[in-house]
Amino acid sequence: MSSSTKKFTIAVEGNIGSGKSTVLAHLSKSSLCEIIAEPVENWTNLKGHNILAMLYDDPHRWGFAFQANAQMTLAKLHTQTTKAPVKVMERSIYSARYCFVENLYRSKILHGAEYEILDEWFQTLVSGGSCDLDLIIYLRASPETCLQRIQMRHRSEEESIDLDYLQTLHERHEEWLIQRNRTNNSPPVIVVDANQTKERVYIDTNTHVNNLVSC
Numbered sequence: 423m424s425s426s427t428k429k430f431t432i433a434v435e436g437n438i439g440s441g442k443s444t445v446l447a448h449l450s451k452s453s454l455c456e457i458i459a460e461p462v463e464n465w466t467n468l469k470g471h472n473i474l475a476m477l478y479d480d481p482h483r484w485g486f487a488f489q490a491n492a493q494m495t496l497a498k499l500h501t502q503t504t505k506a507p508v509k510v511m512e513r514s515i516y517s518a519r520y521c522f523v524e525n526l527y528r529s530k531i532l533h534g535a536e537y538e539i540l541d542e543w544f545q546t547l548v549s550g551g552s553c554d555l556d557l558i559i560y561l562r563a564s565p566e567t568c569l570q571r572i573q574m575r576h577r578s579e580e581e582s583i584d585l586d587y588l589q590t591l592h593e594r595h596e597e598w599l600i601q602r603n604r605t606n607n608s609p610p611v612i613v614v615d616a617n618q619t620k621e622r623v624y625i626d627t628n629t630h631v632n633n634l635v636s637c
Contacts, residue, residue, distance in 0.1 A: 429504070429506075429507055429508065429509060430507065430508050430509065430556040430557065430634060431500075431508075431509045431511065431554070431555050431556050431557075432508060432509070432510045432511065432555070432556065432557045432558070432559060432631070432634075433510075433511045433512075433513065433514035433516070433517070433555050433557075433558050433559070434446060434510060434511065434512055434513070434558075434559050434561065434627070435513060435514065435517050435558055435559070435560050435561070435595065435599065436560060436561030436562065436563060436595065436616060437561075437563060437565065437568045437588060437591050437592050437595055438568060438572060438580070438583065438588065438591065439563070439567070439568030439569065439570075439571040439572040439575075439588070440561040440562070440563040440567075440568055440571075440616045441561050441563065441571065441616050441620060441623055442460075442512050442513070442561060443459075443460075443512065444620050444623075444624070445561065445623060445624055445627050446459065446510060446512050448624040448627075448628065449510055449624075449627070449628065449631065452628070452631075453506065454506060454507055454508050454631065454632070455506055455508045455509075455510045455631065456504035456505060456506035456508070456509055456510065457510050457512070458499050458502060458504070458509060458510065458511045458512065459512050460512040460513050461495040461496070461498075461499065462474070464491070464495050465488070465491065465492070465495070466579065468491065472579070473487060473488050473491060474488065474579045475578070475579045476488070478579055478580070478581075478582045478583070479582070481526065481531045482531050485526045485531045485532050485536075486532060486533075486536040486539075486540070489518065489522060489523050489526065489532075489540055490540065490543070492518045492522070493515060493518055493519070493540065493543060493544060493547065496513070496514060496515040496518055497515050497547045497552075497553060499511060500514065500515060500552055500553040501552050501553075508631060508634070510631075511555075514553070514555060514558075515544065515547060515548065515553050516548075516553075516555070516558075516598075517595070517598070518544075519540070519541070519544045520594065520597075520598040521591060521594040521595055521598060522591075522594075523537065523540050523541070523544075524594050525590050525591055525594050528590075529590065554609075555609045556609055557609050557610055557611075557612065557634065558599065558609055558610070558611045558612070559611075559612050559614060559627055559630060559631075560595070560599045560600075560611055560612065560613045560614065561614050561616035561623065561627075562595075562599075562600075562613050562614065562615060562616055562617075563616035563617050564592070564617055565585055565588035565589045565591075565592045566585065567616070567617050568588050568592075569583070569584075569585050569588055572588075599611050599613070600613070612630050614626045614627055614630070
């Protein structure tokens with residue numbers, strides 16, 4: 423890819439605690455990349471409402487509201503313009519739909535009508551091409567590794583996350599990115615072993631990004 427003629431959009435995907443934020447913090451030091459972080463501030467302070475904490479506290483009550491907001495905020499980030507040759511997103515509207523919405527539905531937290539509303543909205547948002555990705559980098563970590571990292575970073579909203587929840591999210595990521603059972607705008611997927619040290623994960627990810635830009 424010639425950085426002067428085409429910009430790439432990459433989504434760094436993975437389970438909670440897989441190391442996305444750490445990888446993006448390193449990539450932000452490169453002039454090749456512009457980082458679009460997950461809109462956590464919106465989710466923890468939506469005009470004074472911490473809807474992320476509300477979701478974890480009572481998912482049956484707040485699952486639909488949170489995912490509706492997540493789809494909207496992530497769709498806005500997909501359309502955000504960047505100056506660097508590579509736009510790197512922390513998660514995407516696709517993982518919101520295929521991993522988190524899907525998981526809530528299969529866990530019988532989302533009602534069928536709520537699931538169909540979110541899916542119809544998702545299909546509308548991605549149909550125009552503004553949410554297309556050129557590449558997905560999947561930080562593939564075991565649920566056990568993710569739980570250890572979550573416990574180490576001590577985020578108050580994440581105190582209720584347990585291994586069973588991480589296991590189900592891992593399965594949704596595997597279905598989407600390894601088994602490739604989804605067809606919407608499916609870009610290539612590069613899998614990085616995120617059970618390694620943070621330094622090793624960053625080196626592997628950075629190598630893929632540099633190879634992409636130098637092509």
